[in-house]
Amino acid sequence: MGKLLDSIDSPKDLKVLSLEELNRLADEIRQLLISFCRRHGGHLGSNLATIEPIIALHYVFDMPHDHLIFDVSHQAYTHKILTGRRRFYTDPESQKDLSGFTSPKESPYDDFMLGHTGTSIGLACGMAAQRDATGGKANIIALIGDGSLSSGPAFEGLDWAAEQGGNLIIVVNDNEMSIAENHGGLYKSLAALRASGGRSSDNPFRALGLDYRYVEEGNRIEDLIKAFRQVKDTDHPVVVHIHTRKGLGLGQGSQGQIGSTSMAQSDGQTAHMTSLPDLPAEGPVEANHWQDGLDSLNRLPNSRKTYGRMAMQALEARFSQEPGLTVISPATPLSNGIDPDFRQRAGNHYRDVGIAESHAIAYAAGIAKAGGTPVVATSATFFQRAYDQIEQEMALNGSAVTLLVFSTGVAKTDATHSGTADMVMMRGIPGLTCLAPTSGAEFLDMLAWATGPARQPVVIRVPGERTLATERAGKPIAPVKSDSTTAGQPWDRYRILQQGRTVALLALGDALPLGRDLADSLKASLGLKPTLVDPHRYDRLDEQTLDALASTHSLVATLEDGQLDGGWGQAVAAYYGPSRVRTLAFGAAKEFKDRVPQAAMLERYGMTVPAMTRAISDALADQASWI
Amino acid sequence: MGKLLDSIDSPKDLKVLSLEELNRLADEIRQLLISFCRRHGGHLGSNLATIEPIIALHYVFDMPHDHLIFDVSHQAYTHKILTGRRRFYTDPESQKDLSGFTSPKESPYDDFMLGHTGTSIGLACGMAAQRDATGGKANIIALIGDGSLSSGPAFEGLDWAAEQGGNLIIVVNDNEMSIAENHGGLYKSLAALRASGGRSSDNPFRALGLDYRYVEEGNRIEDLIKAFRQVKDTDHPVVVHIHTRKGLGLGQGSQGQIGSTSMAQSDGQTAHMTSLPDLPAEGPVEANHWQDGLDSLNRLPNSRKTYGRMAMQALEARFSQEPGLTVISPATPLSNGIDPDFRQRAGNHYRDVGIAESHAIAYAAGIAKAGGTPVVATSATFFQRAYDQIEQEMALNGSAVTLLVFSTGVAKTDATHSGTADMVMMRGIPGLTCLAPTSGAEFLDMLAWATGPARQPVVIRVPGERTLATERAGKPIAPVKSDSTTAGQPWDRYRILQQGRTVALLALGDALPLGRDLADSLKASLGLKPTLVDPHRYDRLDEQTLDALASTHSLVATLEDGQLDGGWGQAVAAYYGPSRVRTLAFGAAKEFKDRVPQAAMLERYGMTVPAMTRAISDALADQASWI
Incomplete structure (x- = not known):
């Protein structure tokens, strides 16, 4: 891509640039994000709005000595590009290795992996508390979008920050909308603050005891640098409320005047949409949320x-x-x-x-x-x-x-x-x-x-x-x-889809098609016609059906498209625990898994049809050996 | 108790009283609460602070046509006394039948059973929305203490209330302290509002788009009646911030000047305590929280x-x-x-x-x-x-x-x-x-x-x-x-406390003493010395020990002091599912249970030593019958 961007391998490369160069860098990143999201999809609107703020933050502060904590991290693309992860965005092949969120595994510039909302302030409070306990000097910065502010954890964090005191900088990125649209009285106050240049009296941040600054041109780098320099090394918590433009750079031609600052909440639904002009997909997506990429074209709805x-x-x-x-x-x-x-x-x-x-x-x-x-x-x-x-x-x-x-x-x-x-x-x-x-x-x-x-x-x-x-x-x-x-309480009883013998397969919800394939496989490979059961309920057991199965089946296997530990299959196993019926439970391991392909996981969990066929065959053989 | 209180069987009996009589009623209730809590313990401080507000609410509004929704319901004693439940407080024998919280099972004046905090506003928003959808006219009132306001759900509710609009009255009972003490910037704003007669500019309620009223003398019935009459039938959400006195009526002689309005947060720890003068218990308790009763005297710490x-x-x-x-x-x-x-x-x-x-x-x-x-x-x-x-x-x-x-x-x-x-x-x-x-x-x-x-x-x-x-x-x-x-990862391995045969008892945590008693009982009644195991870890299984047990035991019983469904015992059962080892899991049923004595629950769950001995004996007999 552009020449400037090629020279940025870490935030320190930013610090030697002139204002004019920083602006050029922002343009280069903007083009990169648009082409990246056109290809792969992504959280385009929110990231286009935060290019300049993140450039300015890295220009003024010294990450990772200082800490920048993203909220849901749908604003972190520029941060990733500036912190040594440019190639994920420029090289189409690398994209699959990139987390959609901040990730400490990816970079020392990322403190947390965050995908839900509202906790950045609490996390920042904790890091600041520990800094103060150990005599540190780092700036702790939380970056939170206006859409996240409606969440309880964000409020609890703001409330606590004021009491804790000490250095803490909360950058509120206000692009005037949440995912679909903003909701709640808070947003009236944010609108009033924007309309008054930050001087409106009903200030939710001051009302929680926090110092407050307002930056009207939240996409103008020089204004941002000035504001961030003023709060750098602050000795008390301060909110920097910056007014940014969602989807900035997606100019005319796209739906809904993206890039204009005139989009108030009253503009109605279409004003809150954005999509790349050449990406019909299946309709426009919400500006601040996911933008489908070219790879989604002609795909049926999921x-x-x-x-x-x-x-x-x-x-x-x-x-x-x-x-x-x-x-x-x-x-x-x-x-x-x-x-x-x-x-x-x-x-x-x-x-x-x-x-x-x-x-x-x-x-x-x-x-x-x-x-x-x-x-x-x-x-x-x-x-x-x-x-x-x-x-x-x-x-x-x-x-x-x-x-x-x-x-x-x-x-x-x-x-x-x-x-x-x-x-x-x-x-x-x-x-x-x-x-x-x-x-x-x-x-x-x-x-x-x-x-x-x-x-x-x-x-x-x-x-x-x-x-x-x-x-x-x-x-x-x-x-x-x-x-x-x-019936008064329907779905109490399991549904027998195929009556067989010896082995019963209880396949819950979306695992039922897998259960049918397994039944076919057992017939083909072992000559055994198993009973196939659709339980369609997982909070309790149909003990009547389970008892009936016990008389003609020696093995009951459960399949569920979810975690085994604590799940429904374990309850079935425990029910049969005192009886002669053996059980096998197929499901997902209790583990965190990040963008692992489904096929690899099913393999790992022994949930492929061949693996389950083998497991059942082995269990039957073992059973035969000692009865 | 007093004559007036004897005549109040429902809120409508209030409405004929003069102001002087309402004040006498408040005095009578105050004496009743003090004697009740002296006997049984209870949330004394918070309830003493809300006698007058609740009298005034029932005087002005028409419950249960109008709805009064308590937050954590530690302020509901007066409400209960006024709504036909006086005898629970006057008759020592009835106390055991009284829920410590609001309860629809007890009274049509209670909409919800609530014991956690912060959700009263959200619940009230929902009831108001349904009222508006069906053309109703009832006043919906949420009563929330200042201590609950720091919780995320309370904030989310306040934020939404402003957007929803329509009749909704949020009474903030500000007695200047949470359970131990208040924390967060919000409380500085509440203090400033109190100090300024509600006129301070940093108003967290107005900043969320809500109308706001302040009542300085939140324990003066005439002021409260006036304020509530002003907001009755309001067409928009309004916060009525009332300043009440915690522990009002516990005069001199008790620790910490309870009853005085001079208790600011800066008064230090002892000012935040209250205890009845003749109730040493094991030290003072937090004013707004539980007050131990006489029945706790000489009891060892739990x-x-x-x-x-x-x-x-x-x-x-x-x-x-x-x-x-x-x-x-x-x-x-x-x-x-x-x-x-x-x-x-x-x-x-x-x-x-x-x-x-x-x-x-x-x-x-x-x-x-x-x-x-x-x-x-x-x-x-x-x-x-x-x-x-x-x-x-x-x-x-x-x-x-x-x-x-x-x-x-x-x-x-x-x-x-x-x-x-x-x-x-x-x-x-x-x-x-x-x-x-x-x-x-x-x-x-x-x-x-x-x-x-x-x-x-x-x-x-x-x-x-x-x-x-x-x-x-x-x-x-x-x-x-x-x-x-x-070891690097300790407590990975189960601890064998007694090596036996045939039956293994795996008793987790506080169920271990029960497991030992069961082991003794099996020895005494069946002449069987079981193996007794202390697993001391419940997120995963010690498969090595489970495998070792399988070779010399035909039955493994798990005991846990918690819910069976989704629990550790079911995981053990599933582990042994494909094997010849039988399992029995002892634990609590998945159910809600309200103040049921422990012995009755253990009986119901088959967790008594005789019941478990029988279950194990039966399982062994069944096993013997077909091996």
């Missing part, structure tokens, strides 16, 4: 979007008759098929509460208590932030809240966004009915039950790619129409 | 306080040499043996971050990253609020944070404070070393390791009452000195 859209369509048909039917999304709606046009039509039947998962559940519990029907939709990994509210406000209070859990299972995700932990988490909590549908039709049946007659806490794990593939191939495994909805 | 004090003593000895050794308590320090005098001596080695569990973990991860040694101490149930930070900031980042988990196990707790969920939660998270010491000495060994050579995430389940009882009786079960600290 299971998240497909089943999410089905769910929204089914609910929307009822909106006019059910005033309290409410879809709640703590940000990231689009990824789960909650499209902008749906949101617009839904009116108050849809609520994006911003990045505030704890609140999303308490809010839903309140709606349910008053007779409404709330549905909370987000990724498996983000429900973790509401564990306590799921346990207390939802489950303990018996609140008729339905959770739709997206993005689950063994998949090539970032370590921060694992999809293998959700079933272990949910099934550990008393009082939740946890369902794992194995077809789109059953998913909608379960949703209808949960938001209709159930009036109790229900968790539905949205079907994944395997289920979608069987449906797209016209080969669904489970019956299209579930017949169990008539 | 296991929480005993082992907590031991831990603090061990850490304190190292403070002068280790600048980064930091004990972090998200409120409630005293319950865990973190005494005021320790806190004072510890200086910056002790940090009470207030009710902000998410922040506590992120903060600790920051300290660890910078080389310090943080120890976070709180109840099992409160760690739930930091699930995501434990998974992301602590475990995924490999942060050298130690968690001390207090108040665990099957016990007669409120449903909101269960001690049976923690092991399931912690062991489901990858990357945590989870230890269950079985003696005080081993607890200290583990703490020394975790805060010394380990430099990794460690969870220690503080020993409970059974362990303490064996130690007090001079009959510890496990060796006093652990010999496993020398």
Whole structure:
């Protein structure tokens, strides 16, 4: 790429540049990010907004002696480019080795691997406390976007910072929007601060006891350098509120006037979108969130979007008759098929509460208590932030809240966004009915039950790619129409899909297609026709079916697309523990895994069809040897 | 008690009273609360502060048509007395049937059962949204104490309230202190608001877009009635900030000038204590928190306080040499043996971050990253609020944070404070070393390791009452000195306490004394000497020992003082699943349980020694019948 960028191998190479050169460097990085995201996709809007701030931070401060702690790290691309990781962005082949987040394994300039939001301030407080305890002098800087500020941990961190005192610099990167849009009274105050050049009296930072500076031109390097120099080596916590432009550099021609500063929240939905002009993908994505790359062209919608859209369509048909039917999304709606046009039509039947998962559940519990029907939709990994509210406000209070859990299972995700932990988490909590549908039709049946007659806490794990593939191939495994909805508490009983002998395969949710393949393999290789069972529920066992299986089967194998330890398969094993029935549990290991390809993980976990066939064959042989 | 109170069977009986009578009623309730807490203990300070506000709320509003939602509900005694539950407070025999929290099972005036903090505003937002969706007119009121305001969920709720709009009244009961003391910049702003009669410019509520009123005399009924009448039927969210007096009515003679308004935060530790003059118990308790009753006199400190004090003593000895050794308590320090005098001596080695569990973990991860040694101490149930930070900031980042988990196990707790969920939660998270010491000495060994050579995430389940009882009786079960600290990763191997045959008992943590009793019972009743094993670790299995047991034992029984489903015993069962070894897992059912006596629960769970002896005997007989 550009000549200047080629000379930047570490932040110290920045420090010899003139202002004019710094600006040229920003332009070069901007072009690089656009071409990178065009190819691979990425968090384009937020990164385009933070090129100049990050250049200025590295110019003024001395990382890694000083520490720059990113929040969710969707603003870290420029930081990575400036800290010796340029080649990941310039060399298409290297991209696959790059974490989408900050990562201490990648660089000494990264202190943490962070993929959720709101904790940068707390982490920075801790690092500052330890610096003060040991007489250090480093500047500790947290960089947090306006979208993250609505989260409870961010507030708790801000509140504590003022009490702790000492050097701490909190850079609030205010690009006027969260993922879809910002929500909450806080954003009115931020808007008022922007409108008044930082002088508005209702200042949420000062109200928490913090010193405060405002930089109107948050993409002008000289202004940023001046502001950062003023706070460098401060002896007390200070917020530097910088006003940046989302998607800066994506000029005219793209949707929604990206690059203009006129995009107030009142501009409506389309103003909050961005997409590269030549990248139709399947529609524009939210400016601050993921931009699909060229490699996504002509790709069919994934299971998240497909089943999410089905769910929204089914609910929307009822909106006019059910005033309290409410879809709640703590940000990231689009990824789960909650499209902008749906949101617009839904009116108050849809609520994006911003990045505030704890609140999303308490809010839903309140709606349910008053007779409404709330549905909370987000990724498996983000429900973790509401564990306590799921346990207390939802489950303990018996609140008729339905959770739709997206993005689950063994998949090539970032370590921060694992999809293998959700079933272990949910099934550990008393009082939740946890369902794992194995077809789109059953998913909608379960949703209808949960938001209709159930009036109790229900968790539905949205079907994944395997289920979608069987449906797209016209080969669904489970019956299209579930017949169990008539009972008072449906899905209590497992569904026998194939009656066999000796070996029973219990394959949960998106593992069912794998179970069918395994059944075929056992028939082919051992001449054994196993029983194939669709449990479609994972919070409790169908003891009646398990007892019946015990009389004609000597081995019961469980398959689940999630973590084994603490999971449903272990509960089945324990149930059979005192009996003569042997058990084998197939599932994911308890481990962190960062962008490991799915096939490699299934291999490692012994979850391939050949490996499972072998394991079952071995178990049967061992059993035969001593009976 | 007094004549007026005898005539109040529901809030409508209030509405005919004169102001003079309302004041007399307040006096009568005050005397009742003091005598009640003298007898039974209770959250005295916070309830004494809210007598007049709750009388005024019920006088002005029309509950249960209007809704009054308590936060943690440590301010609900007067509400209960006024809503038909007087006899629980006047009749000593009835007290045992009374929930310490609001409870819909007790009364239609209670919307939720709430025992954690900060969610009242979110719940109220939800009820208000449903009211508006259905054209209702009720006033929705959230009552939240200043101590709860530091929690993330409270902030998320405040932030959302402003955006939602419509009728919502948030009463902030500001008695100038949290449990031990308030922490965070927010409290400086509250102090400035109090000092300025609500006119200070740094107003955290206005900064979140909320309307705001201030009532200086928050214990003067006429002022409260006037303020509540002004906001009744408001068409937008409004905060009513009332300044109340903690412990009002506990006049001179008690420690710390309780009842005086002069208790600013600067008054030091003793000013923040209250105890009834004739109740020495084991020292004063924090004013806003639990006041021990007469029934606690001469009682020995419980296991929480005993082992907590031991831990603090061990850490304190190292403070002068280790600048980064930091004990972090998200409120409630005293319950865990973190005494005021320790806190004072510890200086910056002790940090009470207030009710902000998410922040506590992120903060600790920051300290660890910078080389310090943080120890976070709180109840099992409160760690739930930091699930995501434990998974992301602590475990995924490999942060050298130690968690001390207090108040665990099957016990007669409120449903909101269960001690049976923690092991399931912690062991489901990858990357945590989870230890269950079985003696005080081993607890200290583990703490020394975790805060010394380990430099990794460690969870220690503080020993409970059974362990303490064996130690007090001079009959510890496990060796006093652990010999496993020398290895690189200690406590990897189970400890064989008694070598036997046929049956192996694996008894985890505080279930070990139960395991020994069971071993004795098996010997006595079946003439069988079982092997007794102390696993003292529950995040992973010692497969080497399990394999060795398999050769000489046909039945392995696990005992754990926690929930079976998702627990360690199920992992043992799954490990033996494909083998000929049978398993039996003893532990708690997955259920909510509210103040059920421990003996009744152990009976229900089949965890008594006779029941377990029978179960093992039956399993052996069944096994013999078909081998």
